[in-house]
Amino acid sequence: MPERYRPIPAAPLRVALGAVSLSAPLTGIGQYTRHLAQELAALGAAPHCFLGAHWAEVVTADAPGAGPTNAPPGAVPLSVWRTTARHLLSGSWLARVASRTMRARRFRIGLPHDAALYHETNFLPFGDVGLPTVLTAHDVSWLRYPETHPAARVSLLRRHFPRALRHADRVIVVSDFVRTELLDLCEVDPGKIRVVHNGVSPAFLPRSPEALRAVLARHGLLANRYLLALGTIEPRKRLSTALRAHQQLPVALRRQVPLVLAGIKGWLTSELEREMAQAVARGEVRVLGYVPDADLPFLVAGACAMVYPSIYEGFGLPPLESMACGVPAICSNRSAIPEVVADGGILLDPDDIDGFSDAMLRACEDAPWRAAIGERALRRAQYFSWQRCARETLDVYRELVGSPAHGAAVEGL
Template identity: 35%
Template sequence: MQVIVNLQPLLSPLTGIGHYTRELTRELVDRQHSPGGISSVLGLAGLRLNTVTAEHPLLVGAGASQGADEAAAVHATHTARATHTATTRAARARAWRFARRYLRNPATRFVYRQAFAQRLRLHAALSRDMHDTLYWEPNFIRLPWPGRSVVTLHDLSHCRFPEYHPRERVAFFNRYLAQSIAQATRINVVSQFTANEVTELFDVAPERIDLVPPGVAARFFEVDPAQRERVRELHALPARYCLSVGTLEPRKNLATLLRAFLSLPLERQRDCPLLVVGIAGWGDESLPEGAARALEEGRVRRLGYVSDRDLPALYANATLFAYVSRYEGFGMPVIEAMAAGVPVITADQTATREVAGDAALKVGADDVEAIRDALIRLQDDTALAQQLREAGRRRARSYTWQKSAGALEASFLAAMR
């Protein structure tokens, strides 16, 4: 079986879908030539459709090259390190904004889809093995393809909460998603919650749906003291801090978390500040009263984009992790934090309830008082914090990319039958 993968989600810096696509494509490449399974993997990137190997630049990603620069920065002066970090972040942000702006524009997105579709049609016309070729679309919208296909749906928040998305994104999904689902041979989802949403909103038979959750990379479980100290120095981390990770957009509900944090006594905020990691998404989620001053005084810090190399240690150094998103198809930061041994607070709704299980403190996403109380409990109750660290690690170990790749390959084989 030859598999074609759309590699467009691997634009850097990676979002959750990008990480999902990259890790599973790596696993598919490792599974090539297995008896009765995948014979080869082709990657669609731009107008190129090439064989994907483990050395493909989009699979290697930016982490390796960034790591060398950042390791060197640790041994430089504080001024040089700060300058390097600021310059790198600014360059990444500019590239990301350009890519997002380009693909968000309806006209350029239409041209993009037509060009990719034409490349797939050309491959289909010239291929002698169409009966043995499958197209995997890891990012919702299936490109035109005459053969069998599998489409991965990560969440349906644009249906439930269109106000959480840019209008052009909602319009794009409304135009193409139903058709994508109808034409796909099989549908993959990342959680049972999302499977239920697909069945309810698009009337898809449950037997057409396969559960392929993400995994957690080994690096989140294996953060050594040297890594922790390097990242602590690189980012000037305090001894204790609350952490939140995610794209900065309304759905992630950062404003409610901030309100809960800012309601804590000032001394508690200074002792355990809130650090926020993530690239800017969209929308103007107004900061609550007092947030500007908290940012000036360092009680709240925005770290922006943090590299794959640094993220595990950033989790591991944290006192607690809070993620109270209003709607998630999975909630990858929750399971990453658990793997790194951090006690977690998350929303008791949508997929984060499913992912966290009994290994986190669960609160109402908009219950400021409950979030505030949970922040205090995990700062003060060391026995509870340790219990959640241990339970979280056990739960995170059930999510592996190898297991996910096995489920993905099984879905491919089912589609080819």
Template identity: 30%
Template sequence: MLKITVDATPISPKPSGVGLYVANLIHSLNSLQTQENFQLGITYQPGLKNWLRRSLEFPNSLTPYSHRYLLPFPVRITNFLLDNFPKLFPLYLEHYLDNPDIIHGTNYTVYPYQNSRKVLTIYDLTFIKYPNYIDSVVKTYSHRIKKCLQWTDLILTISESSKRDIIEYLNIDPNRIHVTPLASRYHPDIRVIPPTNSINYNFSQPYILFVSTIEPRKNITTLISAFNYLKQTHKIDHQLILIGQKGWHYQPIFTAIENSPYKHHIHHLDYLSDEVVALFYAKADVFVYPSHYEGFGLPVLEAMTLGAPVITSNTSSLPEVTGDAALLINPDDQMHLAEAILKVISDSQLRQQLIEKGKERAKLFSWERTAKETIKAYKSLLT
């Protein structure tokens, strides 16, 4: 039987982005093992703090899986080995994994194991295309990924847009790249029920919603400027809700909020439970995502799934995700964004059209589809 081991290290108690992808991929792969005739293994590396404390347990979310393999070193140490002693690396770590046929690196790295075929997920190329949007950790990805590509057998990515970038910027043969689109963490038929615990927002106030990490690439300052304009010029009743953890270089975004004459109408809510985020999506008058660059754009798909009309950028992967189910704007044009928001919140017929189109579009994406495309990619290595 084919043995496939996936790196689960990005999974955290409060997953977002890569962590959500890995958690959902593993869950869906696990349910397909019998149908697709393979054995799923999970590999995991402890965080540096846990390692220093000699706390080497798997996270609770990974305990249901049968075949778990712990690499007893944190990522910082294995990256040091990778950068300085790549030929010694397999001798130290390969025996921990019980010789899988395929090892899938999901954390911007796949190690040079000698006896396994190696798959690497590259989500996007922000670290090459937009180095001004990243921190010192992400800046190391370019060097590491280029090193790993020397022994990688197959690349997975999450959109045709990212595939084009990988071909162009990393000079990769298109036949080595397989696209596995993502899916929403919410099922299209979900019933959104308000949580029993209190929520720090009065839902009788209409609002414009943004959900994602608070960082420059998401272009939140332009959204704040558009909001200020709509408040001043059109006297809109809406609040602006920003939901997400602080990423890197977030200070200018909070400065923009503080300097807004309407700062009391702008609310930043940090990491919230899936149930609470779902409620905010479902009750939003409009979901706005003016990001400069995305590998996929999961919040847009989540908004469509839960019935929020969507405005998003006409760049990178976002038109690929939305199809004709959203209004697309130039993220560099504040007035274009403001006009689109005004159009959606003022025209109930347009809102309803976008809601209906978004829900239909969202049905095209599922984690089962992601997992099946991933298995198809794995098996292509063996033909």
């Protein structure tokens, strides 16, 4: 092992975890980071999270949706840091460099002295810090579909990601699909790559209409009387297909079963907003925006179906969350989605508006069909868990800084 690596510390294994994505509101990478950190802590890996403005201990498992706590006195609030960072990243190239340089300095100042390794969960490590380094690559959509991303993000990743791949000791990818993409599009040693699938929170489970009523009422919804499209609103999600397919349903059904869009507003959304304006005005489309983590499992469990026509996903958490609730997932057949969904949902070409519309109609009107799909979905969803994700991630750590004491703990799970 190279000399720059430090000796393996005494238990517990201390992991320096890049966790800027934990700043609320959580998107898919934030959910990955939060659940991974919680489960690693349960396995004794003692993650210490870098949030961009400061370091903090991992968020506790009994506080879903909360960000990590224990910020030092005088630390910049996460919301302020996130807003400032976004402002800087939307500015000049010099401002983006300054922002990343400032974060890298904060990272090095607060790096735990007893850290055995550094795991960056969001593509780009903060440089060589003298530790074995693991990075997670969630997809390479910015290479396949650069037009669906802000130009600043594409520029940042093109500039820094190749070096990150070269210097990382291990590269975790969240699906076999992403492994293939990395090998096809990037220069990377295949021996570094480890596939570790994402998991699904146990909060996503089937629920009775009575259990759903209070939460759905806060959002003006009724159980089994809406179709749900979940995720950041941005071009890659191909929400225009969901919108057009819904508009092909009978008028009375569109009014009784609206299409509900849940997720933060992302980027390049003006065309979609123009297209759906009239349907929103008629009440046939509902735009909820960001839904709190505590409400999300109820919102998913109450839907007739999840509609997810994304053209590119490295994994696809929303369909899996839908499947874990026994709710049919009507999905794109591209990228990693078939790998995750398998026979637990309906897979269609994301441009097949008629196919999506037919499946949405059946989900609304054919209860036995919906139940049969839901049973298959539940069986498939059992394959995935955040506990399994954390155990397999810890195995990757042990390849670099293996500890017999931790091996015994893991084997007993």
